[in-house]
Amino acid sequence: MTVVVYSSKSGSSKKYAEALSERTGLHIYPIGQQPADESIVFFGWLRDDTIVGLSQADISKVIAVCVVGLDDVGRFDKAAVAEKNGVKVPVYYLRGWIDRSKLNIVDKTVLLAVSVMMKLKGLNQYNQPIFDAMMEGGSFYDEKFLDPVTMFVESRR
Ligand SMILES: Cc1cc2nc3c(=O)[nH]c(=O)nc-3n(C[C@H](O)[C@H](O)[C@H](O)COP(=O)(O)O)c2cc1C
Known part of the structure:
Protein backbone atom coordinates (compact mmCIF):
# COMPACT_ATOMS: atom_id res chain seq x y z
CA MET A 1 0.00 0.00 0.00
CA THR A 2 1.00 3.60 -0.60
CA VAL A 3 0.29 6.55 1.70
CA VAL A 4 0.54 10.33 1.35
CA VAL A 5 2.87 12.04 3.85
CA TYR A 6 3.39 15.78 4.18
CA SER A 7 5.45 18.44 5.89
CA SER A 8 3.94 21.92 5.79
CA LYS A 9 4.59 25.22 7.51
CA SER A 10 1.88 27.53 6.21
CA GLY A 11 -0.56 24.92 4.91
CA SER A 12 -0.17 24.73 1.12
CA SER A 13 1.77 21.44 1.06
CA LYS A 14 -0.82 19.99 3.44
CA LYS A 15 -3.66 21.18 1.20
CA TYR A 16 -2.07 19.58 -1.88
CA ALA A 17 -1.49 16.35 0.07
CA GLU A 18 -5.14 16.34 1.20
CA ALA A 19 -6.30 16.97 -2.35
CA LEU A 20 -4.21 14.05 -3.66
CA SER A 21 -5.57 11.85 -0.89
CA GLU A 22 -9.12 12.81 -1.90
CA ARG A 23 -8.43 12.16 -5.57
CA THR A 24 -6.80 8.78 -5.06
CA GLY A 25 -8.22 7.44 -1.80
CA LEU A 26 -4.72 7.07 -0.33
CA HIS A 27 -4.46 7.58 3.42
CA ILE A 28 -2.67 10.73 4.54
CA TYR A 29 -0.34 11.42 7.48
CA PRO A 30 1.79 14.30 8.74
CA ILE A 31 5.49 13.45 8.66
CA GLY A 32 6.43 11.23 11.60
CA GLN A 33 2.97 9.70 12.00
CA GLN A 34 2.96 7.45 8.92
CA PRO A 35 2.99 3.63 9.24
CA ALA A 36 6.50 2.22 8.85
CA ASP A 37 5.83 -0.37 6.14
CA GLU A 38 3.99 1.64 3.50
CA SER A 39 5.49 3.30 0.44
CA ILE A 40 5.22 7.10 0.50
CA VAL A 41 4.24 9.91 -1.85
CA PHE A 42 5.87 12.81 0.00
CA PHE A 43 4.85 16.49 -0.05
CA GLY A 44 7.25 19.05 1.39
CA TRP A 45 7.93 22.76 1.05
CA LEU A 46 11.07 24.28 -0.38
CA ARG A 47 13.32 26.31 1.86
CA ASP A 48 16.27 27.45 -0.25
CA ASP A 49 17.16 24.14 -1.90
CA THR A 50 16.04 21.94 1.00
CA ILE A 51 12.81 19.93 0.86
CA VAL A 52 11.70 20.45 4.44
CA GLY A 53 10.72 17.27 6.31
CA LEU A 54 12.04 14.80 3.78
CA SER A 55 15.04 13.94 5.94
CA GLN A 56 12.60 12.64 8.59
CA ALA A 57 11.18 10.06 6.17
CA ASP A 58 12.68 6.65 5.40
CA ILE A 59 13.95 7.55 1.92
CA SER A 60 13.86 3.90 0.84
CA LYS A 61 10.05 4.03 1.24
CA VAL A 62 9.57 7.23 -0.77
CA ILE A 63 8.33 6.56 -4.33
CA ALA A 64 7.70 10.19 -5.40
CA VAL A 65 8.50 13.64 -4.00
CA CYS A 66 6.21 16.62 -4.50
CA VAL A 67 8.09 19.86 -3.87
CA VAL A 68 6.01 22.93 -3.01
CA GLY A 69 7.56 26.35 -3.59
CA LEU A 70 6.79 29.86 -4.69
CA ASP A 71 9.11 30.16 -7.62
CA ASP A 72 8.03 29.98 -11.23
CA VAL A 73 7.78 26.42 -12.60
CA GLY A 74 10.45 27.18 -15.21
CA ARG A 75 12.91 28.34 -12.58
CA PHE A 76 12.67 25.23 -10.41
CA ASP A 77 15.84 23.18 -10.99
CA LYS A 78 14.51 19.66 -10.48
CA ALA A 79 17.85 17.89 -10.99
CA ALA A 80 19.73 20.16 -8.56
CA VAL A 81 17.08 19.93 -5.84
CA ALA A 82 16.84 16.14 -6.26
CA GLU A 83 20.60 15.77 -5.92
CA LYS A 84 20.84 18.12 -2.92
CA ASN A 85 18.13 16.16 -1.10
CA GLY A 86 19.27 12.69 -2.11
CA VAL A 87 16.13 11.96 -4.15
CA LYS A 88 16.32 9.33 -6.89
CA VAL A 89 12.58 8.87 -7.46
CA PRO A 90 10.28 11.09 -9.58
CA VAL A 91 10.07 14.74 -8.45
CA TYR A 92 7.05 16.97 -9.08
CA TYR A 93 6.93 20.74 -8.54
CA LEU A 94 3.81 22.52 -7.33
CA ARG A 95 3.41 26.22 -6.56
CA GLY A 96 2.13 26.99 -3.07
CA TRP A 97 1.40 30.04 -0.96
CA ILE A 98 2.88 32.18 1.78
C1 LIG B 1 12.32 30.85 4.85
C2 LIG B 1 11.69 30.50 3.54
C3 LIG B 1 12.49 30.14 2.47
C4 LIG B 1 11.88 29.82 1.23
N1 LIG B 1 12.68 29.48 0.18
C5 LIG B 1 12.10 29.21 -1.02
C6 LIG B 1 12.88 28.86 -2.15
O1 LIG B 1 14.10 28.79 -2.09
N2 LIG B 1 12.25 28.63 -3.35
C7 LIG B 1 10.89 28.68 -3.45
O2 LIG B 1 10.36 28.45 -4.55
N3 LIG B 1 10.10 28.96 -2.39
C8 LIG B 1 10.68 29.23 -1.20
N4 LIG B 1 9.90 29.55 -0.11
C9 LIG B 1 8.45 29.53 -0.28
C10 LIG B 1 7.79 28.27 0.27
O3 LIG B 1 8.39 27.10 -0.23
C11 LIG B 1 6.31 28.31 -0.13
O4 LIG B 1 5.72 29.41 0.52
C12 LIG B 1 5.56 27.02 0.16
O5 LIG B 1 4.33 27.08 -0.51
C13 LIG B 1 5.33 26.83 1.66
O6 LIG B 1 4.68 25.59 1.86
P1 LIG B 1 3.66 25.40 3.10
O7 LIG B 1 2.49 26.34 2.86
O8 LIG B 1 3.28 23.98 3.01
O9 LIG B 1 4.42 25.73 4.33
C14 LIG B 1 10.47 29.87 1.10
C15 LIG B 1 9.69 30.21 2.21
C16 LIG B 1 10.28 30.52 3.41
C17 LIG B 1 9.39 30.89 4.57
Whole structure:
Protein backbone atom coordinates (compact mmCIF):
# COMPACT_ATOMS: atom_id res chain seq x y z
CA MET A 1 0.00 0.00 0.00
CA THR A 2 1.00 3.60 -0.60
CA VAL A 3 0.29 6.55 1.70
CA VAL A 4 0.54 10.33 1.35
CA VAL A 5 2.87 12.04 3.85
CA TYR A 6 3.39 15.78 4.18
CA SER A 7 5.45 18.44 5.89
CA SER A 8 3.94 21.92 5.79
CA LYS A 9 4.59 25.22 7.51
CA SER A 10 1.88 27.53 6.21
CA GLY A 11 -0.56 24.92 4.91
CA SER A 12 -0.17 24.73 1.12
CA SER A 13 1.77 21.44 1.06
CA LYS A 14 -0.82 19.99 3.44
CA LYS A 15 -3.66 21.18 1.20
CA TYR A 16 -2.07 19.58 -1.88
CA ALA A 17 -1.49 16.35 0.07
CA GLU A 18 -5.14 16.34 1.20
CA ALA A 19 -6.30 16.97 -2.35
CA LEU A 20 -4.21 14.05 -3.66
CA SER A 21 -5.57 11.85 -0.89
CA GLU A 22 -9.12 12.81 -1.90
CA ARG A 23 -8.43 12.16 -5.57
CA THR A 24 -6.80 8.78 -5.06
CA GLY A 25 -8.22 7.44 -1.80
CA LEU A 26 -4.72 7.07 -0.33
CA HIS A 27 -4.46 7.58 3.42
CA ILE A 28 -2.67 10.73 4.54
CA TYR A 29 -0.34 11.42 7.48
CA PRO A 30 1.79 14.30 8.74
CA ILE A 31 5.49 13.45 8.66
CA GLY A 32 6.43 11.23 11.60
CA GLN A 33 2.97 9.70 12.00
CA GLN A 34 2.96 7.45 8.92
CA PRO A 35 2.99 3.63 9.24
CA ALA A 36 6.50 2.22 8.85
CA ASP A 37 5.83 -0.37 6.14
CA GLU A 38 3.99 1.64 3.50
CA SER A 39 5.49 3.30 0.44
CA ILE A 40 5.22 7.10 0.50
CA VAL A 41 4.24 9.91 -1.85
CA PHE A 42 5.87 12.81 0.00
CA PHE A 43 4.85 16.49 -0.05
CA GLY A 44 7.25 19.05 1.39
CA TRP A 45 7.93 22.76 1.05
CA LEU A 46 11.07 24.28 -0.38
CA ARG A 47 13.32 26.31 1.86
CA ASP A 48 16.27 27.45 -0.25
CA ASP A 49 17.16 24.14 -1.90
CA THR A 50 16.04 21.94 1.00
CA ILE A 51 12.81 19.93 0.86
CA VAL A 52 11.70 20.45 4.44
CA GLY A 53 10.72 17.27 6.31
CA LEU A 54 12.04 14.80 3.78
CA SER A 55 15.04 13.94 5.94
CA GLN A 56 12.60 12.64 8.59
CA ALA A 57 11.18 10.06 6.17
CA ASP A 58 12.68 6.65 5.40
CA ILE A 59 13.95 7.55 1.92
CA SER A 60 13.86 3.90 0.84
CA LYS A 61 10.05 4.03 1.24
CA VAL A 62 9.57 7.23 -0.77
CA ILE A 63 8.33 6.56 -4.33
CA ALA A 64 7.70 10.19 -5.40
CA VAL A 65 8.50 13.64 -4.00
CA CYS A 66 6.21 16.62 -4.50
CA VAL A 67 8.09 19.86 -3.87
CA VAL A 68 6.01 22.93 -3.01
CA GLY A 69 7.56 26.35 -3.59
CA LEU A 70 6.79 29.86 -4.69
CA ASP A 71 9.11 30.16 -7.62
CA ASP A 72 8.03 29.98 -11.23
CA VAL A 73 7.78 26.42 -12.60
CA GLY A 74 10.45 27.18 -15.21
CA ARG A 75 12.91 28.34 -12.58
CA PHE A 76 12.67 25.23 -10.41
CA ASP A 77 15.84 23.18 -10.99
CA LYS A 78 14.51 19.66 -10.48
CA ALA A 79 17.85 17.89 -10.99
CA ALA A 80 19.73 20.16 -8.56
CA VAL A 81 17.08 19.93 -5.84
CA ALA A 82 16.84 16.14 -6.26
CA GLU A 83 20.60 15.77 -5.92
CA LYS A 84 20.84 18.12 -2.92
CA ASN A 85 18.13 16.16 -1.10
CA GLY A 86 19.27 12.69 -2.11
CA VAL A 87 16.13 11.96 -4.15
CA LYS A 88 16.32 9.33 -6.89
CA VAL A 89 12.58 8.87 -7.46
CA PRO A 90 10.28 11.09 -9.58
CA VAL A 91 10.07 14.74 -8.45
CA TYR A 92 7.05 16.97 -9.08
CA TYR A 93 6.93 20.74 -8.54
CA LEU A 94 3.81 22.52 -7.33
CA ARG A 95 3.41 26.22 -6.56
CA GLY A 96 2.13 26.99 -3.07
CA TRP A 97 1.40 30.04 -0.96
CA ILE A 98 2.88 32.18 1.78
CA ASP A 99 0.84 32.85 4.89
CA ARG A 100 3.06 35.25 6.80
CA SER A 101 1.07 34.79 10.01
CA LYS A 102 2.48 31.23 10.18
CA LEU A 103 6.12 32.27 9.80
CA ASN A 104 8.59 32.95 12.59
CA ILE A 105 11.08 35.80 12.73
CA VAL A 106 13.86 33.67 11.18
CA ASP A 107 11.66 32.75 8.19
CA LYS A 108 10.60 36.37 7.74
CA THR A 109 14.21 37.52 7.88
CA VAL A 110 15.22 34.97 5.20
CA LEU A 111 12.34 36.12 2.99
CA LEU A 112 13.31 39.75 3.50
CA ALA A 113 16.90 38.99 2.45
CA VAL A 114 15.71 37.10 -0.66
CA SER A 115 13.30 39.93 -1.51
CA VAL A 116 16.03 42.56 -1.23
CA MET A 117 18.27 40.50 -3.54
CA MET A 118 15.42 40.18 -6.03
CA LYS A 119 14.76 43.90 -5.98
CA LEU A 120 18.44 44.73 -6.42
CA LYS A 121 18.65 42.41 -9.44
CA GLY A 122 15.52 44.02 -10.88
CA LEU A 123 11.85 43.18 -10.71
CA ASN A 124 9.88 42.25 -13.82
CA GLN A 125 6.48 40.83 -14.70
CA TYR A 126 7.67 37.33 -13.71
CA ASN A 127 9.27 37.93 -10.34
CA GLN A 128 7.15 40.88 -9.14
CA PRO A 129 4.23 38.59 -8.06
CA ILE A 130 6.70 36.37 -6.17
CA PHE A 131 8.26 39.44 -4.54
CA ASP A 132 4.80 40.67 -3.53
CA ALA A 133 3.88 37.26 -2.08
CA MET A 134 7.07 37.16 -0.03
CA MET A 135 6.50 40.66 1.35
CA GLU A 136 2.74 40.58 1.90
CA GLY A 137 1.66 36.95 1.50
CA GLY A 138 -0.03 35.52 -1.57
CA SER A 139 -0.96 32.31 -3.33
CA PHE A 140 -0.10 30.43 -6.51
CA TYR A 141 -1.97 27.33 -5.33
CA ASP A 142 -3.54 25.47 -8.24
CA GLU A 143 -4.66 21.83 -8.16
CA LYS A 144 -3.77 21.42 -11.83
CA PHE A 145 -0.23 20.84 -10.50
CA LEU A 146 -1.54 17.59 -9.01
CA ASP A 147 -2.54 16.10 -12.38
CA PRO A 148 0.83 14.43 -13.14
CA VAL A 149 1.12 13.21 -9.54
CA THR A 150 -2.36 11.69 -9.76
CA MET A 151 -1.37 9.94 -13.00
CA PHE A 152 1.78 8.62 -11.33
CA VAL A 153 -0.22 7.18 -8.41
CA GLU A 154 -2.80 5.63 -10.76
CA SER A 155 -0.04 4.08 -12.90
CA ARG A 156 1.33 2.27 -9.83
CA ARG A 157 -1.94 0.58 -8.92
C1 LIG B 1 12.32 30.85 4.85
C2 LIG B 1 11.69 30.50 3.54
C3 LIG B 1 12.49 30.14 2.47
C4 LIG B 1 11.88 29.82 1.23
N1 LIG B 1 12.68 29.48 0.18
C5 LIG B 1 12.10 29.21 -1.02
C6 LIG B 1 12.88 28.86 -2.15
O1 LIG B 1 14.10 28.79 -2.09
N2 LIG B 1 12.25 28.63 -3.35
C7 LIG B 1 10.89 28.68 -3.45
O2 LIG B 1 10.36 28.45 -4.55
N3 LIG B 1 10.10 28.96 -2.39
C8 LIG B 1 10.68 29.23 -1.20
N4 LIG B 1 9.90 29.55 -0.11
C9 LIG B 1 8.45 29.53 -0.28
C10 LIG B 1 7.79 28.27 0.27
O3 LIG B 1 8.39 27.10 -0.23
C11 LIG B 1 6.31 28.31 -0.13
O4 LIG B 1 5.72 29.41 0.52
C12 LIG B 1 5.56 27.02 0.16
O5 LIG B 1 4.33 27.08 -0.51
C13 LIG B 1 5.33 26.83 1.66
O6 LIG B 1 4.68 25.59 1.86
P1 LIG B 1 3.66 25.40 3.10
O7 LIG B 1 2.49 26.34 2.86
O8 LIG B 1 3.28 23.98 3.01
O9 LIG B 1 4.42 25.73 4.33
C14 LIG B 1 10.47 29.87 1.10
C15 LIG B 1 9.69 30.21 2.21
C16 LIG B 1 10.28 30.52 3.41
C17 LIG B 1 9.39 30.89 4.57
